[in-house]
Amino acid sequence: MANVEQLLRDKVEELLKEKKVSCVIGHARGSTAFRSTPVFARSEADTDGLIFDITCGNNLAQYLRRCDRAQGDRVGIVAKGCDGRAVVQYVAEGQVKREDVLIIGVPCEGVLDHRKVRDRVQDRDVSRCRVDGETVVFEGKDFEVSMDRSDVLSDSCKRCRYPNPPVYDVFITEPVEAAPEKCGRQELEKFEELGASERWAFFEKEFAKCIRCYACRNACPMCYCEECFVDQSDPQWFGKSTDLSDTMLFHIVRALHTAGRCVECGACERACPLGINLSLLNQRVEREVRERFGYTPGLVPDQIPAMAAYNEEDKQEFIL
Amino acid sequence: MSKVLRLDKKRLDEFVAALFSRYRLFGPVDSGGLMRFAEVESAGALRLDIANPDESAKGIFFPQTETLLTGNQGEVVPTQEPDRPIAVIGIRPCDARGLLMLDKVFGTGEHNDPYWTRRYRNALIVTMGCSTPRAGCFCNWLGSGPFSTEGSDIALTDIGDAILLEPRSEKGMDFLKGIPCEEASAADLRKAADIKERAESSMAGKVDVSSLKSALDRAWDSPLWDELTGKCLSCAACAYLCPTCHCFDIQDEKASGTNQCRRIRIWDSCMAPLFTKEASGHNPRPTGKERLRQRVMHKFNYFVDVYGEMACVGCGRCIRSCPVNLDIREVLVRFINAG
Numbered sequence: 149m150a151n152v153e154q155l156l157r158d159k160v161e162e163l164l165k166e167k168k169v170s171c172v173i174g175h176a177r178g179s180t181a182f183r184s185t186p187v188f189a190r191s192e193a194d195t196d197g198l199i200f201d202i203t204c205g206n207n208l209a210q211y212l213r214r215c216d217r218a219q220g221d222r223v224g225i226v227a228k229g230c231d232g233r234a235v236v237q238y239v240a241e242g243q244v245k246r247e248d249v250l251i252i253g254v255p256c257e258g259v260l261d262h263r264k265v266r267d268r269v270q271d272r273d274v275s276r277c278r279v280d281g282e283t284v285v286f287e288g289k290d291f292e293v294s295m296d297r298s299d300v301l302s303d304s305c306k307r308c309r310y311p312n313p314p315v316y317d318v319f320i321t322e323p324v325e326a327a328p329e330k331c332g333r334q335e336l337e338k339f340e341e342l343g344a345s346e347r348w349a350f351f352e353k354e355f356a357k358c359i360r361c362y363a364c365r366n367a368c369p370m371c372y373c374e375e376c377f378v379d380q381s382d383p384q385w386f387g388k389s390t391d392l393s394d395t396m397l398f399h400i401v402r403a404l405h406t407a408g409r410c411v412e413c414g415a416c417e418r419a420c421p422l423g424i425n426l427s428l429l430n431q432r433v434e435r436e437v438r439e440r441f442g443y444t445p446g447l448v449p450d451q452i453p454a455m456a457a458y459n460e461e462d463k464q465e466f467i468l
Numbered sequence: 469m470s471k472v473l474r475l476d477k478k479r480l481d482e483f484v485a486a487l488f489s490r491y492r493l494f495g496p497v498d499s500g501g502l503m504r505f506a507e508v509e510s511a512g513a514l515r516l517d518i519a520n521p522d523e524s525a526k527g528i529f530f531p532q533t534e535t536l537l538t539g540n541q542g543e544v545v546p547t548q549e550p551d552r553p554i555a556v557i558g559i560r561p562c563d564a565r566g567l568l569m570l571d572k573v574f575g576t577g578e579h580n581d582p583y584w585t586r587r588y589r590n591a592l593i594v595t596m597g598c599s600t601p602r603a604g605c606f607c608n609w610l611g612s613g614p615f616s617t618e619g620s621d622i623a624l625t626d627i628g629d630a631i632l633l634e635p636r637s638e639k640g641m642d643f644l645k646g647i648p649c650e651e652a653s654a655a656d657l658r659k660a661a662d663i664k665e666r667a668e669s670s671m672a673g674k675v676d677v678s679s680l681k682s683a684l685d686r687a688w689d690s691p692l693w694d695e696l697t698g699k700c701l702s703c704a705a706c707a708y709l710c711p712t713c714h715c716f717d718i719q720d721e722k723a724s725g726t727n728q729c730r731r732i733r734i735w736d737s738c739m740a741p742l743f744t745k746e747a748s749g750h751n752p753r754p755t756g757k758e759r760l761r762q763r764v765m766h767k768f769n770y771f772v773d774v775y776g777e778m779a780c781v782g783c784g785r786c787i788r789s790c791p792v793n794l795d796i797r798e799v800l801v802r803f804i805n806a807g
Contacts, residue, residue, distance in 0.1 A: 179604075186698075361703050363701065389732055390532045
């Protein structure tokens with residue numbers, strides 16, 4: 149990865165120097181070595197801190213819509229597969245113009261779920277984190293812990309089918325192969341074998357943890373409504389309590405609002421401070437849209453999104 | 469204070485049972501991998517062996533959702549609180565200190581919040597010394613430490629085979645009178661001192677925050693706010709896990725499944741867009757920048773003006789839970805350095 153980082157820094161420096169972009173949204177080392185933090189490189193001096201490794205779990209695409217830039221300026225973004233898919237979906241949904249973004253593809257082999265790491269290093273401060281084949285090593289004061297990559301990877305990465313951005317302007321090193329054995333959806337399939345009451349009980353247990361901090365929504369690149377339905381106050385559609393009926397409704401409606409749009413990055417789950425399984429609903433909706441409309445979001449910039457397209461051949465047995 | 473007692477761990481159940489016989493007992497539990505405070509009935513469900521729980525203890529006294537009253541066609545019924553007082557066991561020194569700060573707001577200041585007061589006033593706070601501070605913990609910056617006893621009625625120290633109990637208030641002393649225990653030996657006290665020393669030295673370097681307040685006095689227009697807000701997602705993970713954040717909203721709604729209306733008090737966060745939105749539609753804190761500034765200023769500047777201390781106990785939950793690793797320690801250092 150050291151090579152990737154150096155090439156990335158050099159490339160970003162060059163892009164800024166040649167004024168191809170006014171800003172590059174990337175990752176920098178966080179305050180503990182297994183976390184990264186988003187960073188906005190605006191000058192060549194800022195590029196030194198850029199990193200790309202297994203810790204870079206934030207989906208940076210949402211900053212594209214917030215990043216200050218003058219008319220005509222182009223913004224660069226360091227893009228894993230899922231950041232790239234979010235950019236593509238923005239373009240498809242008319243939120244961002246393709247020519248305003250310079251996509252810098254990076255080879256992603258999955259990112260850490262920092263909560264899993266935290267548990268396994270028993271909350272100690274990690275000063276160094278390195279990947280050695282299929283092992284991830286965390287070093288700190290007086291300790292070194294080695295773990296299997298698969299034990300600390302984000303669940304969404306284990307399901308990832310699109311590790312590379314579907315479109316990009318430059319790529320740092322080479323795109324990586326999607327590992328087909330990783331692409332299973334065993335979690336969803338297993339879950340569907342359960343009876344309705346067991347499934348309901350599962351969601352009750354998960355959403356009972358929710359404190360309505362909205363970290364999931366705010367970390368989600370596709371949750372970009374100017375005013376979220378839960379924040380509307382005139383009229384107020386949703387109860388504000390942490391009663392299960394209120395928290396569950398929020399999560400169900402959010403899953404439906406992101407139907408055919410969710411790029412499966414897992415940023416919501418990594419953002420959740422309480423470790424709620426948020427993606428199961430999305431996985432189910434994703435399959436529905438794929439099987440019903442043959443559509444996978446975030447792959448083709450000029451494709452009309454499933455929820456914006458009408459096709460006479462769409463299945464409609466549910467209304468007949 | 470009074471002498472330190474020693475309770476063999478085999479007798480922990482007995483101690484917990486004594487608490488349970490007089491109090492509604494709350495303590496850390498493992499809720500599907502998530503460590504949080506909950507009401508318990510016996511020692512079995514308690515997790516006293518873990519580091520500081522993911523959620524703070526403030527919700528015991530200031531619940532995230534609280535029904536203040538219910539109404540049914542003109543008849544108003546205030547919510548009844550159980551008569552039994554509350555005891556919390558296994559709360560860390562940082563959270564206990566957080567409760568003291570909240571008491572300044574809700575219980576002892578100009579305003580007396582009856583909902584808070586009726587819970588906190590008679591409560592027994594049994595703190596557990598923090599032998600394993602977590603990454604992100606920085607109570608040592610805020611004039612406290614992992615074995616601080618502020619706000620504690622009984623301070624516990626886990627020394628392996630036994631737990632030492634130190635009464636820190638009249639209330640704590642009274643309770644311990646009913647627990648037959650031997651006095652801690654010199655060796656026990658030495659062991660406890662070692663554990664304390666180890667915990668303190670395991671914490672990351674301390675930063676002097678004495679100039680922070682005056683630095684923030686001059687920081688209203690600082691360009692740092694723009695820079696720091698760039699990556700902030702404006703979620704409320706920090707505020708809702710914080711043991712001292714205490715803003716709330718009050719709403720009337722239909723009680724689900726009934727024809728009654730209920731008035732609820734719910735936590736609110738200055739990071740949320742709706743927080744200061746006015747009826748006209750105008751929002752004096754329109755963007756994340758004004759909201760982050762509010763959060764930092766309230767804790768480290770305005771609270772100092774009103775209550776004489778910073779509204780932060782250094783529990784590190786906001787640091788561990790922030791989705792984008794916006795580390796409050798970095799924010800503080802940046803302002804201190806900017807002077």
